[in-house]
Amino acid sequence: MEVNALLMDPKDNVVTCVRTVAAGEKIVYQKEGMQCSLTAAQEIPACHKAALVPLSEGVDVLKYGELIGRTNRPIGQGCWVSHENIYSVPRDYDGELVPETDQPVSELVPTKSGLKFWGYRRAEGRPGIRNHVLILPGCSCGSETARIVASQVRGAVNIIFNTGCSDVAANTAMSQKVLTGFACNPNVYGVVIIGLGCETVGHRQLREKIQSMTSKPVVSFGIQEEGGTLKTIEKAVRAAREMAAQAALQQKELFDLSELFLGIECGGSDATSGIASNPAVGELSDLLVDYGATSMMSESIEWIGAEHVVAKRAATPKIHNEIIEVCRAYEEHLKAAGQDCRAGQPTPGNKAGGLSTLDEKSLGCIRKGGTRPIVEVLEQAARPTRHGAIVMDTAGYDISSVTSMVAGGCQVVIFTTGRGTPTGNAIVPVIKVTANERTYRCMEDNMDVDLSAIVRGEKTAREMGQLLLERVLEVSNGRLTKAEAYGFSDIAVDHVCRFV
Numbered sequence: 001m002e003v004n005a006l007l008m009d010p011k012d013n014v015v016t017c018v019r020t021v022a023a024g025e026k027i028v029y030q031k032e033g034m035q036c037s038l039t040a041a042q043e044i045p046a047c048h049k050a051a052l053v054p055l056s057e058g059v060d061v062l063k064y065g066e067l068i069g070r071t072n073r074p075i076g077q078g079c080w081v082s083h084e085n086i087y088s089v090p091r092d093y094d095g096e097l098v099p100e101t102d103q104p105v106s107e108l109v110p111t112k113s114g115l116k117f118w119g120y121r122r123a124e125g126r127p128g129i130r131n132h133v134l135i136l137p138g139c140s141c142g143s144e145t146a147r148i149v150a151s152q153v154r155g156a157v158n159i160i161f162n163t164g165c166s167d168v169a170a171n172t173a174m175s176q177k178v179l180t181g182f183a184c185n186p187n188v189y190g191v192v193i194i195g196l197g198c199e200t201v202g203h204r205q206l207r208e209k210i211q212s213m214t215s216k217p218v219v220s221f222g223i224q225e226e227g228g229t230l231k232t233i234e235k236a237v238r239a240a241r242e243m244a245a246q247a248a249l250q251q252k253e254l255f256d257l258s259e260l261f262l263g264i265e266c267g268g269s270d271a272t273s274g275i276a277s278n279p280a281v282g283e284l285s286d287l288l289v290d291y292g293a294t295s296m297m298s299e300s301i302e303w304i305g306a307e308h309v310v311a312k313r314a315a316t317p318k319i320h321n322e323i324i325e326v327c328r329a330y331e332e333h334l335k336a337a338g339q340d341c342r343a344g345q346p347t348p349g350n351k352a353g354g355l356s357t358l359d360e361k362s363l364g365c366i367r368k369g370g371t372r373p374i375v376e377v378l379e380q381a382a383r384p385t386r387h388g389a390i391v392m393d394t395a396g397y398d399i400s401s402v403t404s405m406v407a408g409g410c411q412v413v414i415f416t417t418g419r420g421t422p423t424g425n426a427i428v429p430v431i432k433v434t435a436n437e438r439t440y441r442c443m444e445d446n447m448d449v450d451l452s453a454i455v456r457g458e459k460t461a462r463e464m465g466q467l468l469l470e471r472v473l474e475v476s477n478g479r480l481t482k483a484e485a486y487g488f489s490d491i492a493v494d495h496v497c498r499f500v
Contacts (some may be wrong), residue, residue, distance in 0.1 A: 001028045001037060002019055002028060003028050003029060003030060003035070003457060004017060004018055004019055004021055004028050004029075005018060005021070005027045005028060005029040005129065005308075006018060006029060006030075006275055006455075007029045007030065007036075007052075007066045007079025008063055008065070008075045008275060009029050009063070009065030009066075009423070009435045011065045011067070011459070012052070012057065012062045012063050012064070012065065013025060013051065013052050013053055013061060014049040014050065014051055014052060014061060014062070014202040015029045015048070015049065015050055015052060016047065016048070016049055016051060016063070016271050016275060016354065017044045017045070017046060017048060017049070018046065018047070018192065018455050018456075019046045019446065020041065020043065020044065020045050020274075021040045021043065021044045021050070021429060021486065022041050022043055023040055023041065023042045024040065024328070025038070025040050026029060026038070026040070027044070027050050027078065030058070032451055036244075037062075038050075038052065038076050038077060038078050039078050039181075041076050041077065041078035041221060042079055042080055042383075044080050044180065045080075045354070046354075047270050047271035047272060047312065047353050047354035047418070047436075048081075048082060048271070048354040049063070049077065049080070049081040049262055049271075049354065049356070050078055050080065050081065051075045051077055051078065051079050051081050051084070052075055052077065054074070054076055054077045055071050055074065055075040055081075056071070056074050056076070057071055057072065057073050057074055057190075058071060059071045059157055060094065061081060061086050062384070063360055063363065064234055064274070064364070066306070066359070066363050067089060067359060068086070068089060068305075068312045068356065068357055068359045068360035068363060068479070069086035069087055069088055069089065069356060069357040069359055069360065070086060071085060072085060072086065073085050074467070075090060075162060076414075077500075079202065079238055079275075080250070080352075081163070081353045081356065082351070082356050083346070083355075083356040085168035085355065086356050087104050087283065087342075087357065088342040088355060088357040088358050089284060089359070090331075090342075091208065091248055091304065091305065091307065091308075091327070091331075093307075093324055093325075093327065093328040093331075094452065096307065096308050096324050097321050098317050098321060098323055099317060100317045100318050100379055101316075101317055101318075102314040103316045103317065103318075104316070105315050105316055105375050105376075106373075106388045107198060108289070108292060108375065108386070108388040110258060110290065110291055110292030111290045112287070112290045112291045112292075113168050113256075113291070113292075113488065115256075115257040115465075115473065116254050116256055116257060116488070117129065117184075117254075117255055117259075117260065117476040117477055118186050118252040118253070118254055118255070118476075118477050118478070119255045119354050119411075119476070120186075120189070120250055120252060120253060120255065120274035121250075122186050122216075122307070122443075123214075123215045124184075124214055124215065125184075125186060125257050125409065125472055126186045126259050126260075126409065126411065127186055127253070127255050127259055127411075128185075128187040128188070128260055128411060128427070129186075129187060129260075129412060129475070129476045129477075130187040130191060130411075130427075130428075130429070131155070131156065131187070131189045131247050131250060131386060131409045131427075132156070132157045132187055132188050132247075132425040132427060133153065133155055133156040133157070133189055133190050133191075133192065133240050133243045133244045133247060133474070134158070134159075134183060134186075134188045134190070134191045134192070134242060134383055134426075134427065135146070135147075135149045135150040135153075135156055135157070135158040135160065135165075135192050135194065135404070136158075136161075136179060136181060136182060136183060136191050136193050136194070136206075137158070137159065137160070137161045137193075137194050137198055137440050138161075138179065138193055138194065138195040138196075138199055138202070138203050138206045139161065139163070139164025139165050139195060139199035139200075139202065139434045140161055140162050140163060140164055140165065140218075140406060141162070141164075141165070141196040141199065141223070141311060141345065142164075142178075142194035142195050142196055142199075142203075143158075143159075143160045143161050143162075143194075144222065145194050145223060145229055145232055145233060145236070146158040146159070146181075146192075146194045146450040148229075148233055149192065149233055149236045149237050150193065150240075150241075150411060152233075152237045152241075153237060153240040153241050153242040153244050154191075154211045154244060154270070155247060155248065156240050156244060156359060156488065157426040158426065158489070159182065159426055159427075159489055159491045160489065160491060161175075161231040161491065161497070162491075162493070163175055163493060164193055164199045164200060165196075165198075165199045165200055165401070166340050167200060167495075168199070168206055170495075171454075172200050172201065173496040174381070174494075175201075175202055175493055175495075176206070176209065176495060177381045177382075177407065178209050178404070178407045178493050179206060180206070180209055180213060180407075181381050181406070181408060181409070182406065182427060183210045183213075183214065183216070183217075183218065183406055184210070184213050184383075184409065184412075185213050185406060185407070185410075185427050185428065185476070186261075186411050186426060187407055187411055187427050187428055188216065189216065189217075189220075189243065189246075189247040189250070190215060190216050190217035190218065190243040190247065191210060191217070191218045191257030192218075192219055192221075192236050192237070192239055192240045192243065193206055193207050193210075193218065193219070193220035193235060193395070194220075194221055194222070194223070194232065194449075195220060195221070195222045195223070196222065196224060196260075197225055198221060199225065202222070203221065203222050204222075206220065207219070207220040207382055210430055212452075215244070217243055219239045219243075219431060220238075220441065221235055223238050225267070225465065230476035233330060234346060237354045238368060238455075240286050247431075250277060253376060254262065254445050255290070257291045257292070257293050257473075258286070258291060258292030258293050258387065259293070260287055260288065260291065260293040260294070260411060260472075261294045261295075261296070261409060261410045261411055261412075262284075262285070262294070262296070262300075262410060262411075262412055262413070262414060262472065263294055263296050263298070263402065263405035263406070263408075263410035263412070263413040263414070263428070264281060264296060264297045264304075264368050264369060264414055265298065265398055265401055265405070265414070265415045265430075266278060266365055266368060266398065266404050266415070266417065267332070267347055267398030267399075267415060267416075267417055267418070267421050267423065268348065268353075268398075268417040268475050269346075269350055269353065269355060269361060269365065269416075269418045269419070269422055270349075270352075270353025270354055270355065270418030270419050270436060270451075271353060271354035271355060271364070271416065271418065272418045272434070272435040272436040272455055273364055273365070273367065273416055273417070273418040273435070273451075274355075274360070274361075274363065274364015274367060274454065275364070275454075276435030276451055276452070276455050276461065277297075277368075277416040277417075277418070277433055277434055277435040277451045277454075278364055278365060278366075278367040278368035278416055278436070278495050279367045279368075279461035279463040280413055280433070280451050280461045280465050280468060281367075281368040281370075281416055281433070281465070281468065282367045282368050282369060282371065282452060282461070283370070283461050283464070283465025283466070283467070283468075284370075284464050284465045284468040284469055284472065285297075285368070285370030285372070285479045286370040286372050286465070287466070287469050288293065288463060288469070288472075289370065289388050289389050290372075292387060293387065293391060294380075294384060294386075294387045294388060294389075295369070295370065295390070296384070296389075296390045296391065296392055296405055296408070296410060297366070297368060297389075297390075297391050297392070298380075298391065298392040298394040298401040298404060298405055299365070299393065299394055299395070299396050299397075299398070299401045300326050300327065300330055300392075300393045300394060300395075300480075301341055301358075301396030301471050302328055302345075302358075302361060302362050302365040302393075302396055303326070303327055303331065303362055303365075303366060303391075303469050303498060304327045304341060304358055304359075304362055305357070305358050305359030305360075305361075305362040305363065306359065306362035306365070306366045307324055307326075307327040307362075308324075309363065309366060310323050310366050310369070310374070310391070311323040311380065313369075313371065313373055313374045313389070314373070315373040315374060315375045316488065319374055319375070319376070319377055322377040323374070323377060323391065326377065326393045341358065341396075342357070342358050345358040345360045345361060345396060346358060346360075346473075349419050352419075353418050356488040358494070367417055369389065369391070370389060370435060371387065371444060372389040373388070373389060374388075374389050374391055375388040375390060376386070376388075376390040376391075377390070377392075377393065378391070378393065378408065379392075379393055380392055380393055380395075380401075380404040380408075380494065381391060381392040381403075381404045381408055382408055383406035383408050383409045384489060385395060386393050388475065392404060392405060392408060393442075394494065395494040397471065397492060397494065398415070398421070398423065399423060399490045399491070399492040400492040400493065400494040402415070402423070402425055402428075402430065403425075403491050403492055403493060403494075406425055406427050406428045409486070410476055411428060411476070412428060412429050412431065412476060413425065413428055413429070413430045413431065414430075414431045414433065414468065414472065415431065415432045415433070415435065416433050416435075417429050417430075417432060417433070417436075417447075418434060418435070418436045418439065419436070419439060420436075420442065420443040421440045421446070422435065422443075422446045422488065423448040423483065423488065423490045424481065424482075424483025424484060424486065424487075424488030424489065424490060425483075425488075425489060425490060425491075426487075426488075426489035426491075428482050429480070429481045430450075430477050430481055430483050430484075430488075431448045431449065431468075431471060431472065431481050432446060432447050432448050432476055433448060433449040433450075433451055433468065433481065434447050434449075434450065434451065434452070434480070435450075435451040435454055436452065436453050436455075437451050437452035437455065437456075440452060441474065444483055445482065446483070447482070448471065448481055448482055449467070449468065449471055465490070467497050
């Protein structure tokens with residue numbers, strides 16, 4: 001019989017159907033090398049779970065060998081297990097903390113060598129894989145002018161910034177952290193700032209702050225000072241054209257793969273994310289770390305329910321506890337506002353894609369981070385101080401997480417999705433991958449890599465991780481992602497005071 005379901009761990013009491021299974025049809029899966037089957041008591045939609053045994057009310061539901069929820073009513077053998085009949089169980093954070101020591105973080109010792117990529121040398125830090133002139137608005141009122149300036153200069157990119165005025169101090173600080181992070185990203189050659197003149201942080205102040213952090217060329221203009229939009233555009237376009245001409249003279253150089261910094265993101269997840277695309281990206285992450293490079297996983301709300309698994313990867317007890325405390329702080333922050341993270345996660349799209357609880361989503365999400373020791377926990381938009389596997393404490397929204405990782409200095413992002421997304425970033429190429437065969441077929445114009453061979457059993461996650469490494473190298477060497485070719489630029493600054 002053809003296998004049509006996946007058992008993620010021998011301890012599991014549910015399987016995930018990889019296609020829709022009709023009532024009365026056999027659900028066929030592999031367990032420890034043996035083919036097993038049971039009869040579907042009702043139709044099980046593709047990507048959704050079926051109970052392997054009868055589950056009474058109050059029973060723990062296991063997937064990936066971990067608790068993903070508890071039943072709120074009896075579920076018969078072969079019946080559909082969904083967000084309607086299981087619920088998320090809160091974590092005991094105190095019970096997951098460990099005694100801390102003064103153990104230092106071990107230096108990363110690469111176990112592989114030889115891979116290189118072509119990039120642009122920067123005076124500070126990692127090389128760029130792109131050589132953009134960034135037209136950077138200092139506030140929302142400068143965004144449209146920045147867009148017009150960028151449209152007039154080949155080699156220029158812009159962002160749309162939706163804040164910068166009438167804000168509390170903590171939000172202003174985060175906005176400045178993101179803007180300066182964008183300017184200092186290795187993929188940026190130089191910066192043209194467009195301000196209005198009455199924003200919280202003026203264009204001169206922003207320019208001086210960026211100049212104190214980098215030797216890149218930076219100029220700025222204020223719309224009110226220059227006499228309006230047209231006069232600002234004229235001056236800014238001239239400055240950007242000169243900058244682009246200088247950028248075009250810079251020759252690419254060959255760099256060791258250890259200089260690469262990959263941001264890892266997921267969005268629009270379904271069950272194929274956790275069972276296929278995220279494990280493949282996890283293999284990619286491990287490969288990069290073994291080469292001495294850096295990979296970063298974010299979206300800390302999507303560690304909740306799996307934080308104990310992430311924390312086990314910590315290089316030291318201190319880092320272990322930092323990961324646990326990030327999750328505790330997130331839950332407490334939401335509770336203080338009268339909210340419950342398990343009410344907003346999984347999203348309606350996640351649930352439609354077969355993810356029933358935050359725990360199930362998180363246990364699938366964290367697989368994209370790989371298995372190597374975590375050597376640093378960063379606040380959002382902060383720059384890493386170490387090479388290796390790191391995590392960043394960001395909000396549970398994919399575009400804001402990518403925004404923070406780009407501000408943190410990653411040169412490229414890999415983005416897994418189950419249900420599909422067109423998102424892209426102006427500064428950093430975003431490689432979108434899916435293991436959902438239907439999503440790739442329906443959104444081929446947006447997806448860069450099809451990983452559905454893992455779900456069909458034709459390829460392993462390890463094999464596809466190697467394929468992803470090859471694609472990352474191609475993009476690092478100049479291949480455009482589909483979002484880049486469209487010119488997509490999605491930005492979202494998450495203003496949560498707990499991060500500042």
